[in-house]
Amino acid sequence: DQQVKQNSPSLSVQEGRISILNCDYTNSMFDYFLWYKKYPAEGPTFLISISSIKDKNEDGRFTVFLNKSAKHLSLHIVPSQPGDSAVYFCAGGGGADGLTFGKGTHLIIQP
Amino acid sequence: DGGITQSPKYLFRKEGQNVTLSCEQNLNHDAMYWYRQDPGQGLRLIYYSQIVNDFQKGDIAEGYSVSREKKESFPLTVTSAQKNPTAFYLCASSVGTSGRSNEQFFGPGTRLTVL
Numbered sequence: 738d739q740q741v742k743q744n745s746p747s748l749s750v751q752e753g754r755i756s757i758l759n760c761d762y763t764n765s766m767f768d769y770f771l772w773y774k775k776y777p778a779e780g781p782t783f784l785i786s787i788s789s790i791k792d793k794n795e796d797g798r799f800t801v802f803l804n805k806s807a808k809h810l811s812l813h814i815v816p817s818q819p820g821d822s823a824v825y826f827c828a829g830g831g832g833a834d835g836l837t838f839g840k841g842t843h844l845i846i847q848p
Numbered sequence: 849d850g851g852i853t854q855s856p857k858y859l860f861r862k863e864g865q866n867v868t869l870s871c872e873q874n875l876n877h878d879a880m881y882w883y884r885q886d887p888g889q890g891l892r893l894i895y896y897s898q899i900v901n902d903f904q905k906g907d908i909a910e911g912y913s914v915s916r917e918k919k920e921s922f923p924l925t926v927t928s929a930q931k932n933p934t935a936f937y938l939c940a941s942s943v944g945t946s947g948r949s950n951e952q953f954f955g956p957g958t959r960l961t962v963l
Contacts, residue, residue: 743890746888768946769946769950771950771951771952773954778936778957778959779956779957780852780854780938780940780954780955780956780957781891781938781954782954783951783952783953786951826890826891830945830946830950831946835879835881835893835896835942835945835950835952836950836952838883838890838891839890840888840889840890841890841891
């Protein structure tokens with residue numbers, strides 16, 4: 738049973754446009770959500786997070802939106818840049834066993 | 849510099865041999881984790897430890913063992929019982945396991961190939 742789902746394995750976006758990565762979750766106990774970015778053969782790096790008591794968090798070009806009633810969150814990147822090409826993982830946390838990760842979305846920024 | 853180190857970056861072993869992957873952190877984090885990444889599978893939790901001398905099985909613990917004798921170190925042993933050991937292994941740590949303290953910091957990973 739996947740508690741965190743990223744239904745798009747890959748997403749292709751033109752440079753300069755907005756990238757929207759989506760994530761759905763089923764565990765109502767999650768109280769904190771995080772997005773990680775990962776390049777091939779490297780460890781994931783933290784990107785942005787949001788507490789379940791908020792519906793939006795913004796950091797530069799990155800904004801995360803949380804819709805608790807729909808159990809859905811999204812990451813917006815605007816404008817998209819070539820260096821944004823990577824795999825993005827959504828994760829939910831709230832229990833004693835740490836984070837639960839989605840399978841990731843491979844974002845490809847086209848020139 | 850504070851961070852998490854994993855060594856080696858690439859590791860090759862013969863089938864049937866046990867192998868231990870190293871993970872060290874100097875962030876003074878209480879919690880540490882081991883994940884495995886396979887193509888199309890995302891990050892799957894093998895073991896985690898919330899405190900020294902204590903650890904718990906994750907989703908795919910079979911064929912693996914860990915120890916947490918020191919706060920800084922969380923080595924993972926891939927035993928011969930693990931049926932598909934070839935993978936990219938990631939170690940992570942966090943301050944704690946709730947709310948913002950859950951933010952995990954990852955090491956660079958170890959690519960294990962079993963021949």
